[in-house]
Amino acid sequence: MNKKIFYIVFFLLFIANYSHLNANILENKKRLVKNSNYFSNYLSGSVSLQKNDSRKAYNFFENIENLGIYHSEFNLKYVETLVNNGKIEEAYLFIKKLDKSNQSLYPFNLILFVHDFKKERYSKLQSYISSPKQSYSDPLLLELYQNLGLWADLSNKNTKDLNRKINSSNSSFKNISLTQKILINLYLDNQKNIDINFSEISNKKELGRYNYFYLSYYLEKNNKDKINDIIKQNLEISSENLLFKQLFLDSRENKFYKIDNFYKRKNINHGLAELLYLFANFYQNYEQVQISNFYLNLSEYLNPNFLSNKILKVENLITLNNLEESEKEIKIIEKLGKEFNWYANLTRLRFLPNNNTDKQINLLENFLKNNEFFASEKYFELANFLRANKNYSKSIELYEKSIALKKDKRDDDWIYYYNLAISQERAGAWENAEKNFLQALKISPKQPEVLNYLAYSWLEKKINLDKAKEMLVEAVNLSKGRGYILDSLGWAYFLLKDFDKAEEILQTAYEKEPSEAVIYDHYGDVLWTNGKQIQARYVWQNAIKLKNIEQDLKESINKKIIFGLDDADKNKS
Numbered sequence: 001m002n003k004k005i006f007y008i009v010f011f012l013l014f015i016a017n018y019s020h021l022n023a024n025i026l027e028n029k030k031r032l033v034k035n036s037n038y039f040s041n042y043l044s045g046s047v048s049l050q051k052n053d054s055r056k057a058y059n060f061f062e063n064i065e066n067l068g069i070y071h072s073e074f075n076l077k078y079v080e081t082l083v084n085n086g087k088i089e090e091a092y093l094f095i096k097k098l099d100k101s102n103q104s105l106y107p108f109n110l111i112l113f114v115h116d117f118k119k120e121r122y123s124k125l126q127s128y129i130s131s132p133k134q135s136y137s138d139p140l141l142l143e144l145y146q147n148l149g150l151w152a153d154l155s156n157k158n159t160k161d162l163n164r165k166i167n168s169s170n171s172s173f174k175n176i177s178l179t180q181k182i183l184i185n186l187y188l189d190n191q192k193n194i195d196i197n198f199s200e201i202s203n204k205k206e207l208g209r210y211n212y213f214y215l216s217y218y219l220e221k222n223n224k225d226k227i228n229d230i231i232k233q234n235l236e237i238s239s240e241n242l243l244f245k246q247l248f249l250d251s252r253e254n255k256f257y258k259i260d261n262f263y264k265r266k267n268i269n270h271g272l273a274e275l276l277y278l279f280a281n282f283y284q285n286y287e288q289v290q291i292s293n294f295y296l297n298l299s300e301y302l303n304p305n306f307l308s309n310k311i312l313k314v315e316n317l318i319t320l321n322n323l324e325e326s327e328k329e330i331k332i333i334e335k336l337g338k339e340f341n342w343y344a345n346l347t348r349l350r351f352l353p354n355n356n357t358d359k360q361i362n363l364l365e366n367f368l369k370n371n372e373f374f375a376s377e378k379y380f381e382l383a384n385f386l387r388a389n390k391n392y393s394k395s396i397e398l399y400e401k402s403i404a405l406k407k408d409k410r411d412d413d414w415i416y417y418y419n420l421a422i423s424q425e426r427a428g429a430w431e432n433a434e435k436n437f438l439q440a441l442k443i444s445p446k447q448p449e450v451l452n453y454l455a456y457s458w459l460e461k462k463i464n465l466d467k468a469k470e471m472l473v474e475a476v477n478l479s480k481g482r483g484y485i486l487d488s489l490g491w492a493y494f495l496l497k498d499f500d501k502a503e504e505i506l507q508t509a510y511e512k513e514p515s516e517a518v519i520y521d522h523y524g525d526v527l528w529t530n531g532k533q534i535q536a537r538y539v540w541q542n543a544i545k546l547k548n549i550e551q552d553l554k555e556s557i558n559k560k561i562i563f564g565l566d567d568a569d570k571n572k573s
Contacts, residue, residue, distance in 0.1 A: 037063070042074060049077055052290055052320045054084035075102065079111065084293050088115060088301045104128075106141060107294070113148060114276070114298050117155065118269055125152035143173050144279060147180050151272050154184060163193075175207060176278055182210060183274055186217055186265040202233070209241045209308070215251075217265060227251060243307060245374055246339040262307040273303035280312060289319050307336065314347060342378060349385060376405040380416060387419065392427040399423060414444040418453070425457060433457075448485060451475035456488040459495055468492055483513030491522050494529070502526045510539070517549040521557055528565040537561055 045060030058081040064074070075098065082091035092115040095108045102108060113128040129145050129152070153162060166181045178200060185193040198214045201207040211230060218226040231248055243262075263270050280295035293316050300309045310329055317326035326347075334344030383398035399420035406413065417440040424433035437454040440447065452475045455468035472489040479485050490506035493499075506523040513519050520543030528536035540557045543549065 045081070046077060049081065049290075054081045054290070054293070057081045058085050058087075072102070075108075079108065080290075080294060083107075083111065083297050084290065086297050086300070088298065110144075110148075111298070113152075114272070114301065117151070117272060118302055120155075122152070122155040125155065140173070140279075140282070143176060144275075147176065147275055148272075150180060150184060151268070151275070154187065154271075155268055159188065162188075175204070176275075179207065179210065179278065180275065182213065183265075183271045186213060187268060187271055209243055212241075212243045212247055213263060213265070215247060216263060220265070242311065242339055242343055246337040249338055262305055263303070267303075269302040270306070273299040273306055273309075276302070277306065277308055277312070280309075284312065284316060287319075289316050292316055307333070307340075311343070318347070339374070346381060346385075376402045376407075379405065380419075383423070384419060387423050387426075390426075392423045395423045396420065396427060396429075411444065414440040414447055414450065417443070418447070418450050422453065425453075430457075430461075446474075446478055448475040448479040448482070451478070452485045452488050455492070459488065459492055462495070465492065465495055469496065481508075481512070483509045483519065484516060486512065487516070487519045487522055490526070494522065494526050499526060499529050503530055515546060515548065517543050517546050517553055517557075520546070521553060524557070524560065525565055528560075533564065536565070 041060045041063045045057045045064075048054075048057035048060060057077070061074070061078045061081055064078075075094075079091050079094060082088075082094065088111070091111050095103055095111060098108070103112060109128040113125055116122075116124050116128075126149070129148050150162065150165060153159065153165070162184060166177065166184065178197070182194070182197045182201075185197055194214070194217060198210070201210055215227050215230055218230065228251065231251055263274070265271075276295045276299035280292045280299060283289075283292040283295065292312070296309055296313055296316065299306065300313075303309070310333055314326050314329045314333070317323075317329065330344045330347055334341045379398045379402035383395040383402060386392075386395040386398065399416065403416050403420070406416070417436045421433040421436035421440065424430075424436065434454070434457070437450060437457075440450045441454070444450075451471045455471040455475070458464040458468040469489070469492040472485065472492055475485050476482075476489055486505055486509035490502050490504075490509055493502035493505060503523075503526045506519070506526050509519050510523045520539050524536040524539040524543065527533075527539060540561050543557050544554050544561075
């Protein structure tokens, strides 16, 4: 080969290799940019999730391709955002792409269970819940899986041992077990067991909403006499429940057909939806709103018309400060009846600024005029709201209206007088307040909240000290040692000059309630009195660092830190 040909070939090979090299470099650059974008979206999605913004998190996570193949943390977060955005089908398809070991983990197995349950793929259900490792270390998850097993048996017609399984359950959550027994017997049409079940909840106020299911059952049987009997027997215990209130009104107007709108006992999906709703409600009570929403959306997937889901969703959305989405749900709810319309207005009330009192009152008082049923309870609810917003004079007026409108004496009437007394005490009308605190105790003598409030008010006024101490001892026992009631008792001993006993009790209160500035104040006072000035100043200094401390108390404690307890009063400005 001559030199000329050699150089030509060399040049062509160089050009080819250079082009390939550039292509590789370009591809690597693209990959780096892509990976950088993945990381950015993952980080942004994770931050959005921490801020309880599932919608924004979903938008970020959707821009990540195939990360779930090798990133388990992403799997969990992405599935959570899918469910909390109501995208159950998408969540199911995503989980099915994962390997079997991942599919068997909570919450993936739960989503697979719920999806296939709705699709009537009942034969697969037991495989999803056969050995969930996490459930054995978490009693609540164990409870969930045990009950899922009951519904799996029910769907597969394995009903022979259901009663035995229900009754032999060693559940720590007795109310959940009882409600599942009720729902399963309703589905199986075991009338004898149904009547027995509902006799078990007759004195359980927290389960009052289940009277709705009982009524729905007898509506199906066209037994209106039985329906009216149930309403009469359970109105007192269930009157606070929104669903039952509306049901009562519908029955008064012979609109029995409306009772069956939201839950159908023969629809097995509705039964499982109720179980998931119970878990959603449980987590909401413990202020774990995102987890609550997770169960809530699974429940809604099974029963889109389930009213209790919609009400809980509104409350969760308000907690997350998502007022736009909550308003959409409120508009759906308010069209369902008078009580739901009331609930909608009461909920909107919470959106209004605290200083817009006139609008608050007009919004609800106009509605009250058109609602004759449960008027006492409604005035009470409105009064509670106004009291919370420090409109004591107007709340007193509405509490008094509420009491005047009460038709029947009930065991829980004490709370009407108790709340009225609080407003009167805050408004400076002590004589009236004291009278109503005593009336509340006359109705129900064993209420620790009332005993504590009245006794502490006496302590503040330096009157009836011995009687106050006796009441507070009883209140501590009844409340099983709540921190703020222990504080009141400790302060009683302090005022009675039993300083050693006061220190012992206030130390316990201080340890139990580490965020209550008043307890810090009292504990510091007794430490100082017992000659422990350095410790006292330390406690006071921690008190003024608390975020929730009121300004007047903060100023008072600052004077004690500077001048000591003995000279603080002398140096008041």
